Amino acid sequence: xxxxxxxxxxxxxxxxxxxxxxxxxxxxxxxxxxxxxxxxxxxxxxxxxxxxxxxxxxxxxxxxxxxxxxxxxxxxxxxxxxxxxxxxxx
Amino acid sequence: xxxxxxxxxxxxxxxxxxxxxxxxxxxxxxxxxxxxxxxxxxxxxxxxxxxxxxxxxxxxxxxxxxxxxxxxxxxxxxxxxxxxxxxxxxxxxxxxxxxxxxxxxxxxxxxxxxxxxxxxxxxxxxxxxxxxxxxxxxxxxxxxxxxxxxxxxxxxxxxxxxxxxxxxxxxxxxxxxxxxxxxxxxxxxxxxxxxxxxxxxxxxxxxxxxxxxxxxxxxxxxxxxxxxxxxxxxxxxxxxxxxxxxxxxxxxxxxxxxxxxxxxxxxxxxxxxxxxxxxxxxxxxxxxxxxxxxxxxxxxxxxxxxxxxxxxxxxxxxxxxxxxxxxxxxxxxxxxxxxxxxxxxxxxxxxxxxxxxxxxxxxxxxxxxxxxxxxxxxxxxxxxxxxxxxxxxxxxxxxxxxxxxxxxxxxxxxxxxxxxxxxxxxxxxxxxxxxxxxxxxxxxxxxxxxxxxxxxxxx
Numbered sequence: 018x019x020x021x022x023x024x025x026x027x028x029x030x031x032x033x034x035x036x037x038x039x040x041x042x043x044x045x046x047x048x049x050x051x052x053x054x055x056x057x058x059x060x061x062x063x064x065x066x067x068x069x070x071x072x073x074x075x076x077x078x079x080x081x082x083x084x085x086x087x088x089x090x091x092x093x094x095x096x097x098x099x100x101x102x103x104x105x106x107x
Numbered sequence: 108x109x110x111x112x113x114x115x116x117x118x119x120x121x122x123x124x125x126x127x128x129x130x131x132x133x134x135x136x137x138x139x140x141x142x143x144x145x146x147x148x149x150x151x152x153x154x155x156x157x158x159x160x161x162x163x164x165x166x167x168x169x170x171x172x173x174x175x176x177x178x179x180x181x182x183x184x185x186x187x188x189x190x191x192x193x194x195x196x197x198x199x200x201x202x203x204x205x206x207x208x209x210x211x212x213x214x215x216x217x218x219x220x221x222x223x224x225x226x227x228x229x230x231x232x233x234x235x236x237x238x239x240x241x242x243x244x245x246x247x248x249x250x251x252x253x254x255x256x257x258x259x260x261x262x263x264x265x266x267x268x269x270x271x272x273x274x275x276x277x278x279x280x281x282x283x284x285x286x287x288x289x290x291x292x293x294x295x296x297x298x299x300x301x302x303x304x305x306x307x308x309x310x311x312x313x314x315x316x317x318x319x320x321x322x323x324x325x326x327x328x329x330x331x332x333x334x335x336x337x338x339x340x341x342x343x344x345x346x347x348x349x350x351x352x353x354x355x356x357x358x359x360x361x362x363x364x365x366x367x368x369x370x371x372x373x374x375x376x377x378x379x380x381x382x383x384x385x386x387x388x389x390x391x392x393x394x395x396x397x398x399x400x401x402x403x404x405x406x407x408x409x410x411x412x413x414x415x416x417x418x419x420x421x422x423x424x425x426x427x428x429x430x431x432x433x434x435x436x437x438x439x440x441x442x443x444x445x446x447x448x449x450x451x452x453x454x455x456x457x458x459x460x461x462x463x464x465x466x467x468x469x470x471x472x473x474x475x476x477x478x479x480x481x482x483x484x485x486x487x488x489x490x491x492x493x494x495x496x497x498x499x500x501x502x503x504x505x506x507x508x509x510x511x512x513x514x515x516x517x518x519x520x521x522x523x524x525x526x527x528x529x530x531x532x533x534x535x536x537x538x539x540x541x542x543x544x545x546x547x548x549x550x551x552x553x554x555x556x557x558x559x560x561x562x563x564x565x566x
Contacts, residue, residue, distance in 0.1 A: 028349055046136070047454035048193065050358070053132075064344050083207075104139070
């Protein structure tokens with residue numbers, strides 16, 4: 018159980034850190050921030066890659082998890098980048 | 108130490124480096140000057156985290172194939188999609204992230220959890236991931252206008268009931284190990300009811316409340332990833348997931364504040380039941396105006412404020428609006444854009460549309476910047492916005508939208524309202540702005556009306 022206490026601590030600290038870091042975001046960046054954060058949530062890819070592939074069902078689940086997480090990662094970062102490039106100063 | 112342990116140690120160090128890069132990346136993403144770099148940094152963090160994981164990969168052929176296929180599909184969608192379809196794309200990608208965590212938790216359940224805490228994590232991760240997935244798909248359908256289901260329809264009511272049922276079933280599943288054994292496969296039921304529940308979560312929520320829902324779903328996908336990280340004992344998943352959870356939460360709160368409503372009211376009540384006892388039935392004379400007269404007023408104005416709303420997005424009028432703004436500036440008029448945080452269907456929707464039309468972001472102003480100087484504005488041009496410029500919010504304590512921060516265009520010398528008809532906005536509240544002395548209604552399609560003004564200027 019000790020490991021969970023430690024990781025739970027990491028979880029709470031990270032949420033707090035996130036709230037502190039992003040609290041004052043200009044409204045211009047609301048969409049890019051959302052889209053960029055969305056790409057980061059594709060970190061599930063790292064989890065999907067270590068899933069067991071013991072049975073056919075497990076292999077299928079792992080494959081689909083990897084597939085959808087990586088669509089999230091690639092799509093998310095590219096869309097964010099495209100969007101940010103549009104924002105120009107005069 | 109064996110070689111195996113060495114690799115694990117190196118892997119963990121890389122995960123920590125990736126976590127730090129994610130933190131810096133998301134921080135930089137929140138500032139205009141560094142946003143592009145921030146996004147790049149977080150993409151790099153993702154790259155090294157995935158690379159460090161591939162070392163341990165169980166079934167390289169299948170899983171690398173999955174990455175490759177995902178990369179092709181994701182990149183194609185991201186590069187081909189029109190910028191005006193960004194809201195629904197973000198919703199779709201978000202849903203895929205949720206689906207991935209849903210599948211991770213499913214797979215972990217099949218590997219038989221060792222202890223109750225793991226079991227609990229599996230249940231919660233399945234639920235959040237699954238609701239994020241189907242909820243985002245419904246948001247995608249609503250944003251792309253492929254899905255039109257009325258809030259009062261029987262279908263919506265059925266799914267809403269399933270949503271509440273799914274919460275009860277989740278609680279039941281969590282308590283199951285303490286209950287006597289059952290004669291049915293509860294887990295399959297949980298998977299199914301979670302996915303259906305996600306539909307019921309988003310289905311009753313109306314278009315104007317989409318910015319809140321989409322931010323919240325964004326937050327959920329992060330929280331689901333963080334829980335999956337606890338389940339897999341993986342620190343980079345926990346850190347990155349928590350950051351996303353936090354940023355989604357901040358956006359949700361910003362959006363709710365911009366509407367002066369609680370998150371609870373937006374998600375579970377909606378405007379319909381809040382508008383009882385509204386006294387805003389007042390009617391009066393509206394003063395219509397035609398394009399030629401509007402042009403004459405604009406031509407002699409020295410400052411113009413443009414307030415875009417969802418109507419501009421629907422009419423795809425952002426390019427002609429930019430053209431009109433440029434012509435006004437050539438004419439010596441000062442042009443600014445007043446952007447309300449919840450105008451449109453997602454956080455920052457108007458900013459993205461105007462950026463797509465090459466409007467520089469330093470002429471975009473927030474309500475707090477434009478309201479104090481509103482009486483010096485000669486003409487405020489409202490393009491397809493309604494609730495965000497409704498003076499009831501400041502003048503009429505009984506109104507459902509009373510207290511919502513608005514762009515106070517009624518204080519400008521003249522107001523042009525571009526609108527297709529006299530219908531009320533998303534909140535279903537009549538807008539007294541249309542009946543004010545200084546308001547002129549320019550009826551018709553926003554793109555055509557603005558186009559008409561543009562050609563008047565060119566002649």
